[in-house]
Amino acid sequence: MRSTAPGLSLGPEVKAALAKGMEGPSPWPHVEVGGELGRAAREWLHTNGAGAYASSTVAGMHTRRYHGMLVAALDPPRGRHVLLSHVDVGLDLAEPGARRRPRWELGKHQFPGVDPEATPFYLARFDQDPLPRWTYEVAGGVLEMQLGLVRRENAVVLRYEWRGEQAARLTLRPLLAVRHMHGLLRENGGMSNRVEMRVDSGPDGATYHEVRVQPNRSLPRLCFRYQGTFVGSPDWWRRFEYLAEQERGLDFHEDLWTPGHVDMPVEPGVPAYLVVAAGSLPEGAPEALLEAASAAILAEDPGPSVSLAERKLSIAAASFRCDGCASPGVVAGYPWFEVWGRHALIALPGLYLVPGKVEGAMRVLRALIGEMQGGLVPNRLPDAGGASEYHSADTTLWLFEAARHMICVLGDGHPFVLGELFPALQAAFEAVLRGTRHDVRLTADGLFAAGREGEALTWMDARVQGAAVTPRVGCPVELSALWAKGAETLARLSRAAGDEALAARAERAAKRAREAFRARFWCEETSYPYDVISESPEGPGSFRDPVVRPNALIALAIDPDCFTEEQASALLDRVRLTLVTPAGVRSLAPGEPRYAARYVGDAEARDAACHQGTVWPWLLSFYVRAALRSSSLGEHVLPLLRRLVASAAGNELALGYVAELCDAEPPHLPRGCVAHACSVAELLRAMAWDLPREDGTEPR
Structure with missing residues (x-):
């Protein structure tokens, strides 16, 4: 390095920005949302070490065709397909004998002519420490949802923990795209509605239900493991809008397909799981799979x-x-x-x-x-x-x-x-x-x-x-x-x-x-x-x-x-x-x-x-x-x-x-x-x- 040291000559934009400093308290992302949709527009990303990933906005409202909860790498690290786009969550309290139970819809989507800010938004905060975690606050308590991709497998584990004074019930509706990440899905008559169901003992000794579907015969089947009741109701959800794609001048509408929904009872403080995988379900208890994913990132x-x-x-x-x-x-x-x-x-x-x-x-x-x-x-x-x-x-x-x-x-x-x-x-x-x-x-x-x-x-x-x-x-x-x-x-x-x-x-x-x-x-x-x-x-x-x-x-x-x-x-x-x-x-x-x-x-x-x-x-x-x-x-x-x-x-x-x-x-x-x-x-x-x-x- 030369020893001469004339006065530092920088443009004013550089000086102003560098004067602010960039440090913060933690390397792990955290967003205080407080029910404000505008605070939840940032994107998050989580990967599995083999090309598969999950990504969306903090709100869970997709803005890109590439967003999804399981974007699987079928030829790792290549062959990436958006298989599981969303899992919409409905929450209601288990009030015995009640004629009408309070119910909260936690999902957020952009549809034509619908202002997403016109409906309530219950997300209180988002953390990625190291796995993505959403905390929703409703009148009856708090629901925490955590997502973790299984390391080097095309599988995702969703963990739900309810904290309230009484039991609750979750309605989980998977929305499937089953297409290459660069494409978009349109409603068509070629989706297979066939559903296979079975009951089995899980890796942790608990009894789990399994559902298998293969709506797109050119792609692997999707397997779901859960504790609850599956209600088959195959249908199309239409005209999702991805606004980042619109800004890029690209086609930004997509239709998604669902095989039905899972009714899942949850007790306060007791975690419940939904595991979704391409081809076959991963070995290991859901909590152990999450811990392994977390440990790999923390390392x-x-x-x-x-x-x-x-x-x-x-x-x-x-x-x-x-x-x-x-x-x-x-x-x-x-x-x-x-x-x-x-x-x-x-x-x-x-x-x-x-x-x-x-x-x-x-x-x-x-x-x-x-x-x-x-x-x-x-x-x-x-x-x-x-x-x-x-x-x-x-x-x-x-x-x-x-x-x-x-x-x-x-x-x-x-x-x-x-x-x-x-x-x-x-x-x-x-x-x-x-x-x-x-x-x-x-x-x-x-x-x-x-x-x-x-x-x-x-x-x-x-x-x-x-x-x-x-x-x-x-x-x-x-x-x-x-x-x-x-x-x-x-x-x-x-x-x-x-x-x-x-x-x-x-x-x-x-x-x-x-x-x-x-x-x-x-x-x-x-x-x-x-x-x-x-x-x-x-x-x-x-x-x-x-x-x-x-x-x-x-x-x-x-x-x-x-x-x-x-x-x-x-x-x-x-x-x-x-x-x-x-x-x-x-x-x-x-x-x-x-x-x-x-x-x-x-x-x-x-x-x-x-x-x-x-x-x-x-x-x-x-x-x-x-x-x-x-x-x-x-x-x-x-x-x-x-x-x-x-x-x-x-x-x-x-x-x-x-x-x-x-x-x-x-x-x-x-x-x-x-x-x-x-x-x-x-x-x-x-x-x-x-x-x-x-x-x-x-x-x-």
Whole structure:
């Protein structure tokens, strides 16, 4: 780090937001609702460690097609289907002889022309500590409902505990969607009404009733276990409205099907359970299943010895890890992102290496290496199955970067490093040298080039009407830096493997790339690197794009040897003054002609704005690493970086998680995918791995 320390120069929005502080008393989400529907609009997320999840608003009023109480991963962590959408709860008191008993309907839904605030709302509070828990208050007492997904199984346990002076009765009505998470269900005549019923002794020795239904014959049956009476009354509930989908310009109506309802008597202080599973019911007593789910999440909390923000990120990171599946992978984000190679490789240090889960990291890398074709790593493994997709130029380069971190943890001579990583990197290296699909190739002077007109092969891959919004065809700045650093990593491994010839070739490739980078990427007019340049510096078709984007920041964080000390300092000054915000790093500098301040509108409008200014939290980690080496702020940069990372980590869309992106201008509202693997992982990495702690100790 440079020793000079001029005055801290930040925009007023950054100063104001950082002055507020982001800390709170607990890493576990809590919302005081008090019967006010407006306080219950935040989203929550709960996962099972194998791709399945449950999610909705705190009110339980779905706003997305992706919301549900059991979104099962039928090909873990892929094949996700919304099976159980809701379980509506009715509550009445057991008053013997009473002609009319008080009854409360606890569910909330949005229907056409109906104001949900016009009907009573009984939710007093919501807690996720660590399992989601709702506390409803009615005139006769309090009902507490807890939800827990069975670890690595497509099953959910719902626990109901009534606290009142007299017994009560619950009416539980499951509402089923039974469709892929990207779809919507419409009333149709193809649903099977057949119901199988049985009575059995449960794992805890109690007598349980079971109901089995398979309304969609192409999907597994759904099994229900409960203590009570099932009343069969198959029917459709119509025209649920999902307002977040409407805001996104998408179809937002759905019909849901129910096989009937369960009448369940409840005694004060005695818990009752409803277990719902795909295929077959899980083994184990309901309470034990909940305790196991709770223990798995609690184990992710590093405890009060670290900051509250780090604790939250550590807990959130577990939701994306699915390395215990038959096909290990990383869910790129909830609720709609799939298993993507680029996201898995970028997020791998934060998700796995920071918490010391090295075996899981090896399983994820092994699975991606197993999917390589022609030296390329797949960028998308479709949720609905089918062939892997190789529609990116940078995913394979991120494999080199992930491998570099694995080597630092495992050492050069580890069997996984030499036996699996080294051959994969060698195959990727040779593929680039000879050229491969999407015109991935090297230029005459050794820079990394990719793409044809109209393609979007980097992380800036948004499209409108099939055309790339930010195509970046040619030599993108961050890809040449990734290539240079990757070749250096391969040279190191080649020496460890005893292949001096390959080591020499890789060293030459790194040297040529860095020399060409220094010669061609720096723009004197902007004191900032060009974002993309043409393969040839001169002649027909040559170009240099001087637009200020954060990709040069990625390049500096990955391979500082591509820059002089003065260039690195100037680059960071420009980033700090124009791109850095309290929520992350802008994707385009204000003042550029295509700058978009808000990520709003229909799908086409959002995609058009996606990389034209929107703030990306995960990029802040690259700013941290680059600034620690080269910032002109000297020692004054440390408190700034700590506060920026904590601020970005606290800008939540879903409780306890960091979203995919944010608006470019204050208040930087979070948008997009509500829980993003790279956002969580990179902020956790910066906080726990890169930044020295405030007490002077080294990061973990």
